[in-house]
Amino acid sequence: MSRTTRRLAVATAAAATAVLLTAVPAAAHVEVEADKAQALAEDVQLTFTAESESATAGITQLRVILPKGIAPSDVTYKEGPEGWKFATTDDGYTVKGPALKTGGDAEHSVVVRQLPDAKELAFKTLQTYSDGEVDRWIELGESDDGHGHGHGNEAPVLELKAAAPGATTVSPTPSPSESPTPTPTATQSGDDATPQAADTEQEEGGGLSTGAWIGIAAAVLLVAAAVAFAVRRRSASQQ
Numbered sequence: 384m385s386r387t388t389r390r391l392a393v394a395t396a397a398a399a400t401a402v403l404l405t406a407v408p409a410a411a412h413v414e415v416e417a418d419k420a421q422a423l424a425e426d427v428q429l430t431f432t433a434e435s436e437s438a439t440a441g442i443t444q445l446r447v448i449l450p451k452g453i454a455p456s457d458v459t460y461k462e463g464p465e466g467w468k469f470a471t472t473d474d475g476y477t478v479k480g481p482a483l484k485t486g487g488d489a490e491h492s493v494v495v496r497q498l499p500d501a502k503e504l505a506f507k508t509l510q511t512y513s514d515g516e517v518d519r520w521i522e523l524g525e526s527d528d529g530h531g532h533g534h535g536n537e538a539p540v541l542e543l544k545a546a547a548p549g550a551t552t553v554s555p556t557p558s559p560s561e562s563p564t565p566t567p568t569a570t571q572s573g574d575d576a577t578p579q580a581a582d583t584e585q586e587e588g589g590g591l592s593t594g595a596w597i598g599i600a601a602a603v604l605l606v607a608a609a610v611a612f613a614v615r616r617r618s619a620s621q622q
Contacts, residue, residue: 413445413508413520415539422500422543423550428461431539433489433510433518440514442489444479446472448507448521452499463491482513497553500546507538 418428433445449455455476460469467480478491489510498504510518522537 412536413506413510413539415506415541417498417541419498420541420543422498422502422546423552424547425497425553427495427498428492429495429506429541430490430492431506431508433508435483435486435488435512436518437485437512437514437516439485440512440516441482441485441487442510443482443513444477444509444511445489445491446477446509446511447475448509449475450499450501450504450506452501453495453504457496459494461492461494464489467491469493479511498543500552502543504541504543505538506541 413431413433416430416432417424420427431445431447433442435442449458455471455474458471458476460476460478463469463478464480464483467478469476469478476493483489505523507521510520512518518536520536520538524537
């Protein structure tokens with residue numbers, strides 16, 4: 384009876400140990416949720432929760448790489464940890480600020496202009512701590528290389544329902560309009576001459592040139608001299 388009791392005690396202890404081992408919390412990760420998790424939905428609020436796995440430092444930054452179909456310009460910041468700032472990057476955005484308390488999770492929300500027509504969206508995330516450590520939640524599909532600090536861990540994925548009937552893709556975010564091209568200023572030569580210049584040229588063309596006036600004056604003087612010479616000759620012959 385005593386031997387049976389000991390065996391039961393050992394078996395019970397082994398079972399309890401197994402239960403405790405399986406009850407260990409899962410590794411830290413980043414999660415994403417949406418208020419409208421549906422393809423082509425507009426003005427969707429996404430909420431990201433980044434769990435801390437550091438026992439010595441607080442989270443200072445989250446860098447999110449946007450999936451295909453969502454441009455950085457289509458994302459606006461809604462809220463996040465106190466003192467944190469939002470900034471877009473070439474492939475996504477960052478939210479960063481004063482270090483959170485050690486072991487504290489970082490949660491922030493953004494609003495997306497429209498979700499793309501897809502079944503799921505992966506948001507690769509880099510989570511930085513105040514001691515320089517980085518959790519890289521960038522893998523697509525299950526992966527665990529055992530290196531710790533998120534190396535090789537899955538990116539947060541948002542599963543989407545099918546688009547609503549009649550839903551369409553909205554037009555892209557308008558870019559700043561270009562400055563209008565200045566109208567060329569007309570010149571005063573050839574066919575581009577201004578009306579005033581043309582009128583002036585016409586007036587000048589309708590009158591006599593300076594050379595012509597000089598010629599006329601010389602001719603008048605010559606005639607006058609000839610008349611005077613003829614009068615003198617006639618007077619001399621009559622005497």
